[in-house]
Each structure stands twice: as C-alpha cells, then as structure tokens.
Amino acid sequence: MSRPVGDVILEVDDLHTYCFTRWGVVKAVDGVSFSLRQGETLGIVGESGSGKTMTALSLLRLVPRPAARIVKGSIRLAGEDLLAKSEREMRAVRGRRISMILQDPQTSLNPVFTIGNQLIEAIQIHHKDGRGSLVRRAIEGLKQVRVAAPERRVADYPHQISGGMKQRVVGAIAISCEPKVLIADEPTTSLDVTIQAQYLRLLREIQQATNLALIFITHDFGIVAKMCDRVIVMYAGRAVESGPVRDIFNRPSHPYTQALLSSVPSMDEDVARLYSIAGQPPALWDLPEGCRFAARCPHADDRCRHEYPRAFSVGEGHTADCWRLEKEWTPRPFSASTS
Amino acid sequence: MDAAPVLRVDELTKHFPVTEGLLWTKVVGWVKAVDGIAFSVGQGQTLALVGESGCGKTTTAKLILRLERPTAGTVTVDGEDVHTLGGEALKQYRAKVQAVFQDPWSSLSPRMRVREIVAEPLVINGLASSHEIKERVAEILSAVGLRPQQADLYPHEFSGGQRQRIAVASALVSRPKLIVLDEPVSALDVSIRAQIMNLLVDLQRQYDVSFLLIAHHLATTRYMAHEVAVMYLGQIVEKAPTKELFTSPLHPYTKALFSAALPAHPDIAREEIILSGEVPSPINPPSGCRFHPRCPFAMRQCSETEPSPKEIAAGHMVACHLY
Ligand SMILES: Nc1ncnc2c1ncn2[C@@H]1O[C@H](COP(=O)(O)OP(=O)(O)OP(=O)(O)O)[C@@H](O)[C@H]1O
Ligand SMILES: Nc1ncnc2c1ncn2[C@@H]1O[C@H](COP(=O)(O)OP(=O)(O)OP(=O)(O)O)[C@@H](O)[C@H]1O
Ligand code: SF4
Ligand code: SF4
Ligand SMILES: [Mg+2]
Ligand SMILES: [Mg+2]
Numbered sequence: 001m002s003r004p005v006g007d008v009i010l011e012v013d014d015l016h017t018y019c020f021t022r023w024g025v026v027k028a029v030d031g032v033s034f035s036l037r038q039g040e041t042l043g044i045v046g047e048s049g050s051g052k053t054m055t056a057l058s059l060l061r062l063v064p065r066p067a068a069r070i071v072k073g074s075i076r077l078a079g080e081d082l083l084a085k086s087e088r089e090m091r092a093v094r095g096r097r098i099s100m101i102l103q104d105p106q107t108s109l110n111p112v113f114t115i116g117n118q119l120i121e122a123i124q125i126h127h128k129d130g131r132g133s134l135v136r137r138a139i140e141g142l143k144q145v146r147v148a149a150p151e152r153r154v155a156d157y158p159h160q161i162s163g164g165m166k167q168r169v170v171g172a173i174a175i176s177c178e179p180k181v182l183i184a185d186e187p188t189t190s191l192d193v194t195i196q197a198q199y200l201r202l203l204r205e206i207q208q209a210t211n212l213a214l215i216f217i218t219h220d221f222g223i224v225a226k227m228c229d230r231v232i233v234m235y236a237g238r239a240v241e242s243g244p245v246r247d248i249f250n251r252p253s254h255p256y257t258q259a260l261l262s263s264v265p266s267m268d269e270d271v272a273r274l275y276s277i278a279g280q281p282p283a284l285w286d287l288p289e290g291c292r293f294a295a296r297c298p299h300a301d302d303r304c305r306h307e308y309p310r311a312f313s314v315g316e317g318h319t320a321d322c323w324r325l326e327k328e329w330t331p332r333p334f335s336a337s338t339s
Numbered sequence: 340m341d342a343a344p345v346l347r348v349d350e351l352t353k354h355f356p357v358t359e360g361l362l363w364t365k366v367v368g369w370v371k372a373v374d375g376i377a378f379s380v381g382q383g384q385t386l387a388l389v390g391e392s393g394c395g396k397t398t399t400a401k402l403i404l405r406l407e408r409p410t411a412g413t414v415t416v417d418g419e420d421v422h423t424l425g426g427e428a429l430k431q432y433r434a435k436v437q438a439v440f441q442d443p444w445s446s447l448s449p450r451m452r453v454r455e456i457v458a459e460p461l462v463i464n465g466l467a468s469s470h471e472i473k474e475r476v477a478e479i480l481s482a483v484g485l486r487p488q489q490a491d492l493y494p495h496e497f498s499g500g501q502r503q504r505i506a507v508a509s510a511l512v513s514r515p516k517l518i519v520l521d522e523p524v525s526a527l528d529v530s531i532r533a534q535i536m537n538l539l540v541d542l543q544r545q546y547d548v549s550f551l552l553i554a555h556h557l558a559t560t561r562y563m564a565h566e567v568a569v570m571y572l573g574q575i576v577e578k579a580p581t582k583e584l585f586t587s588p589l590h591p592y593t594k595a596l597f598s599a600a601l602p603a604h605p606d607i608a609r610e611e612i613i614l615s616g617e618v619p620s621p622i623n624p625p626s627g628c629r630f631h632p633r634c635p636f637a638m639r640q641c642s643e644t645e646p647s648p649k650e651i652a653a654g655h656m657v658a659c660h661l662y
Contacts, residue, residue, distance in 0.1 A: 048499075048528040164392070192392040192555050194614060197599035201611075219529050222558075222601025245605050263533035265562035266603040267585060274562065276533040280498070 006038030015073035024285035030237035046234030099179035116154030243318030344379035351412035374573035387560035390570035437510035441522035500531030579655035
C-alpha cells in the first residue's frame with residue numbers, strides 16, 4: 001500500500017493550543033509536532049478529549065474563540081508560516097489550500113439552502129464564473145463523489161438526501177477547490193460498512209489523482225490500517241507515539257498505544273478477552289507533572305510519576321514518550337495478561 | 340440449541356404504509372421493513388443481527404419489544420406470544436425483556452437520580468418491596484462497576500461510558516431473560532467500548548441472560564455473539580454460528596459485507612467485492628432474490644424465483660440459488 005510521496009507540504013512544530021476557562025487553563029494541545037508530505041495520509045488517533053479536533057482546528061486557525069488560543073509553536077504550509085498571517089490572508093488558505101470535513105457532517109450543511117447552492121458557494125470563492133458555469137462545476141463535483149443523478153440532486157435540500165449521501169456532499173464541498181491538504185475529522189462514523197468502504201475508496205482515488213495530503217482523525221484503527229501511511233497517537237494533549245503505520249501495529253511502544261490496540265476486537269480471529277484500560281485520562285486543566293498516562297499504566301514507577309518522559313526513538317521515524325524505552329527493552333505486542 | 344429457546348420469532352413481518360394525499364390518508368404502497376423472518380435465541384446465548392442501514396434490524400427489535408405491532412407472524416418469549424399478552428402476563432413480560440440503545444446521552448432521564456433510573460423497571464411493575472429494591476439496586480450497580488455513592492448522582496455527572504453502564508444496570512435489575520441491545524457501543528470511544536463489551540459478556544455468564552445484539556461493527560459481533568444472522572432488505576439471507584459465519588460465509592451479500600469491513604491490521608488486504616448501486620428501496624423490493632440487481636453471481640432464475648432457506652451445515656442456513 002505504500003505509495004510514492006512528494007515534498008513536505010505541512011510542518012507543525014511544538015504546537016500548543018490552550019483554552020482559557022473559568023476553572024483554569026485547559027491544555028487541549030500541549031506540544032504536538034508532525035510533518036506531512038504531498039500524497040501522504042496521516043492518522044491521528046486517541047481517546048475522546050485528547051485534543052485531536054483542536055489540533056486540526058489550529059491548522060486552520062479556527063480554534064473556538066474567545067476561549068481557545070494558539071499559544072506556542074509553528075505551522076508551516078509549503079514553507080509559509082501560517083501563524084504570521086493576517087486573518088484576511090488566512091481566508092485565502094482555508095478552503096483553498098487546507099480544507100476540513102467537520103466531525104459532524106449533518107450540521108455542516110445548511111438546511112435552508114439546496115446542496116447545489118452550498119457547493120456553488122464554496123466553488124465561488126475561487127472561481128469567479130457565471131451562474132451557468134458554476135452550476136456545471138457543482139454537478140461535476142457531485143459526480144466526482146459518486147452521487148447518482150447529480151443534475152437532479154443539486155436542487156435537493158439536505159433533508160431530502162440520506163446520511164451517506166450527505167457525507168459525500170460534504171466531501172464534495174471540501175474538495176471542490178482542490179486543496180493541498182484535506183483534514184477529515186471522524187468522516188465516516190455514521191456510515192454503515194459498505195457505504196463507508198465506498199467513501200474511503202473515493203477519498204483514495206481523489207488523493208491519487210491530485211496528490212492530496214490527507215489527515216484522518218479517527219477512533220477507528222480499521223480506518224488507520226486501511227488508509228494511513230503514518231500515525232500519531234494522542235493522549236491528554238500530547239502526541240505520545242508516532243510512526244509508520246506498520247510499525248505502530250507491529251511494535252506499538254507506548255503502553256497507551258499497546259492498550260488501545262489490544263482493546264479492539266477483530267473480525268478475523270477469536271479474541272478470548274479484550275483488554276480494557278481502567279480509569280480515566282487526567283483533567284487537562286490539572287495535569288500531573290510526570291507521565292500523563294502514569295495513573296493508568298501497568299508499568300508506572302516513581303520516576304514516571306514525577307518526570308515527563310522524553311521521546312525515545314524506537315525505529316525509523318518511530319518515536320514514543322515513555323521511560324521504559326530508555327532501558328534496553330524490546331517492544332512487543334501488548335499482552336492482556338499484564339492487566 | 341436448547342429445546343426451549345427464550346426468544347422465538349416466526350414469519351415475522353412488518354409493513355409500514357406509504358401514504359400521500361390530503362392528511363396522508365391515501366396508502367400508495369408499503370415499506371416492507373421486515374418481511375417474514377425467523378430465528379430463536381437460547382438461554383444465555385447471543386444472536387447478532389447485522390446488515391446495511393435500513394435493512395430492518397431496529398424494526399425487528401421494536402417488534403420484540405412491543406414498540407411496534409407485527410403485520411404478520413409471531414414473537415414468543417418463554418413460549419408466550421408477546422403480542423397477545425395482558426394483565427399479569429404482560430407485567431411479567433416487562434420484567435423479562437429489557438433493552439439498551441445506542442445513545443447514552445438521550446436514553447436516560449436527566450431529572451432522575453441514578454438510583455431511581457436503575458430502580459424504575461422494578462417500581463413501575465411493582466416487582467419488589469422497597470427494601471428489596473434498595474438491595475437489588477446496590478447489587479446491580481456494583482455488578483456494572485459503579486460505586487454505591489454514585490447512586491445519588493444525575494446522569495449528566497457521568498461520562499458516556501458510565502452512562503451506558505447505568506443503562507445496562509437498569510436493563511438488568513429486573514433479572515430479565517432477554518436484553519435487546521441496539522448498537523450498544525457504537526457511540527463510545529475505543530477503550531470504553533472494550534469495557535462495556537466485557538461487562539456485557541461477564542454479566543451474561545453471571546446471570547445467564549440472552550442477548551439480541553444489533554451492531555454495524557462486525558468485529559463487535561464476532562466478539563460477543565454465539566450466532567449471527569445477516570439481513571438484507573427485511574429478510575434473513577444467512578445465519579450461522581459466529582465462527583462458522585466469519586470463516587466461511589456463503590451468501591454473496593454476506594461475502595460482500597465482510598469484504599467491505601475495515602481490516603484489523605494494515606497487512607490484511609481484503610479482496611473487496613464492490614457492490615454497485617445504492618440499496619434498493621424496501622418499498623418496491625426486487626423480484627426473486629432481493630439481492631439480484633447487485634449480486635455478482637446472479638443467474639436467470641434469481642430474478643424470477645425467491646430462494647428458500649437451506650441448511651448447509653449444522654445450524655448454517657443460507658437463502659441463495661447457488662446452494
Ligand atoms: N471551547 C472550549 N472551551 C474549553 N475547553 C474546550 C473547548 N473546546 C474543547 N475543549 C477541551 O479541549 C480538549 C480537546 O478537545 P478536542 O475536541 O480536540 O478532543 P478530541 O480529541 O477531538 O475528542 P473527540 O474524539 O471526542 O472528538 C477537550 O478536553 C475539551 O474538553
Ligand atoms: N415508522 C416507520 N414508518 C415508515 N417506514 C419506516 C418506519 N420505521 C422504519 N421504517 C423503514 O423501514 C426500513 C427499516 O428500518 P430500520 O430502522 O429497521 O433499519 P435498520 O436496519 O435498523 O437501519 P440502521 O442500521 O440505519 O439503524 C427502513 O427503510 C425505514 O425507512
Ligand atoms: S513513562 Fe512510565 S507511566 Fe508513562 S507510559 Fe511509560 S512506563 Fe507508563
Ligand atoms: S440467489 Fe442469485 S442473486 Fe441471490 S444471492 Fe444467490 S446468486 Fe445472488
Ligand atoms: Mg474531535
Ligand atoms: Mg437501526
């Protein structure tokens with residue numbers, strides 16, 4: 001599945017996005033770095049609330065105001081510093097160069113406009129064309145995402161189409177302006193197996209045709225296994241492990257990654273018992289000083305509780321933040337018996 | 340399977356009217372949501388229903404729960420037809436059959452304390468004294484891994500996974516024989532999903548309760564179910580013991596469905612069978628085999644005669660002209 005990949009298009013370095021709330025500073029994203037090449041697919045996985053969506057919104061500088069703010073770090077798109085851009089300049093980036101499919105596609109379509117008009121609105125940002133030509137482009141866009149009878153569908157309102165079709169329409173809007181980077185936040189959670197497969201295949205095809213860089217935010221390791229080249233595992237605002245997809249599956253090195261992988265059932269083999277991670281992640285406004293996973297980690301010791309682990313390299317382009325990796329220790333697939 | 344199943348469904352059918360005209364009084368067609376299905380679930384067993392969105396899984400669940408009345412066919416629980424029950428027998432049924440739905444956010448009443456929510460099935464049906472209720476609630480809360488002190492909190496004070504535990508506790512408190520689980524874990528995060536699945540499996544062993552499980556996620560059904568039935572447009576096209584179905588699916592639709600499932604590892608490359616077209620409408624299901632317009636193996640007879648279910652191996656039933 002490995003495909004040739006191009007130049008680095010996006011570089012995120014030491015990103016910190018905090019929310020300033022009444023009860024304290026929520027460190028939603030607390031030092032995340034990664035880079036993405038053209039034609040490459042990056043997966044971001046992690047527990048609910050670990051900062052995945054906030055990371056993505058930061059790339060577009062669309063973090064919820066006024067609470068959230070990017071407080072530190074840099075984001076470079078094709079070498080340009082996005083954090084140095086004015087709001088006006090950012091508007092030329094959003095939609096055109098970086099596009100995002102939001103976590104809930106049902107709410108990202110406006111119920112009072114036809115889907116054709118919503119597509120046209122997106123296309124119009126970059127193509128100053130006559131009405132007729134815009135409608136043609138909209139129909140073309142729907143055809144690209146395999147909506148049947150697109151000439152008729154452009155006149156439909158969102159409530160007139162099925163959930164699966166809505167998701168594809170949102171996809172059509174996101175790619176209508178030929179972005180360089182597409183972020184898909186849980187794009188297929190409400191789809192059933194066969195429609196999900198169709199949709200993923202479609203994103204693949206578009207990626208191959210346009211050399212699009214894709215970021216998939218997901219809870220589903222199946223999507224990661226099928227779609228991604230590289231993976232970042234987030235825990236409590238930090239990227240605790242990152243690496244090539246096969247290394248993550250074959251040699252997960254952070255205890256959290258190991259635990260996550262062993263809590264997923266498989267349809268290809270019988271699993272006697274799933275591992276389940278006891279406890280809850282720490283509050284993001286009251287983080288422990290040491291390793292953030294320590295309270296739930298079967299290997300935690302005193303140092304873990306007092307000192308945040310640095311990143312250790314465990315393979316080519318594969319790192320994990322865990323003190324256990326300092327000693328000579330060969331990572332192996334997690335075994336549920338350690339629980 | 341046991342001689343006397345807890346749940347038995349025979350020729351079960353539900354057609355919804357499609358109406359139009361002034362006040363929607365004119366019936367112009369019927370949605371054949373469930374169309375003559377049969378299965379049974381033994382004590383302490385789990386049967387899973389899988390299939391594409393709209394194939395009739397939730398409607399089947401509602402027919403069992405008496406939330407819909409069948410157009411034809413019967414649902415029997417413990418040998419009694421649930422749609423003809425009344426009086427004491429109906430009360431008994433309400434204690435015997437419980438349900439847990441997908442959404443842990445909306446399925447719990449926000450103004451009731453956890454203690455009241457969990458006790459509700461006992462109180463409504465007048466099944467126990469207040470002293471007994473107190474004991475049962477405490478026992479069941481600890482069985483689902485919640486602390487007794489948490490009984491006085493309200494649902495919004497819990498996380499999604501904890502709420503689903505409360506829903507499970509409330510379903511279990513009346514010591515039911517059957518729990519209908521409609522997508523019980525799909526709204527939950529990976530790690531909490533594992534907790535709830537383990538909890539359900541443990542409780543089944545402990546209380547010998549039967550489950551009817553509805554789940555999109557095929558790996559979930561492989562983990563939890565003893566037997567799996569595959570539905571397509573209101574009918575069961577294949578049914579087999581779980582391992583048998585996952586290792587040797589026979590029906591072309593089952594094969595296509597399984598081939599589309601996401602892999603558990605990047606090196607598992609499935610030969611994906613691509614089904615052309617959208618699911619046909621259950622208002623006008625195709626003639627003959629309902630799958631024929633999308634089936635890669637369709638033969639002439641497929642559009643003409645409906646295949647009848649055949650038992651190919653012990654407990655492995657398939658409805659397809661290829662077999
Ligand atoms: N407007 C806000 N004010 C305060 N805190 C916020 C705000 N928005 C998000 N957060 C917090 O930031 C953290 C990260 O949220 P984020 O949405 O990025 O999580 P996520 O990883 O995408 O989770 P999920 O998988 O549930 O979508 C969460 O703990 C959340 O509670
Ligand atoms: N009250 C109703 N009136 C008319 N049609 C209905 C009604 N309830 C369900 N249907 C139709 O019956 C069919 C089966 O629906 P059902 O909810 O049972 O599907 P499902 O298998 O549970 O799907 P999903 O996986 O999306 O939950 C669908 O075509 C649906 O539109
Ligand atoms: S640093 Fe310590 S507590 Fe943290 S994951 Fe590694 S072993 Fe566990
Ligand atoms: S009966 Fe015919 S159309 Fe139906 S699944 Fe079998 S081969 Fe395909
Ligand atoms: Mg999110
Ligand atoms: Mg349903």
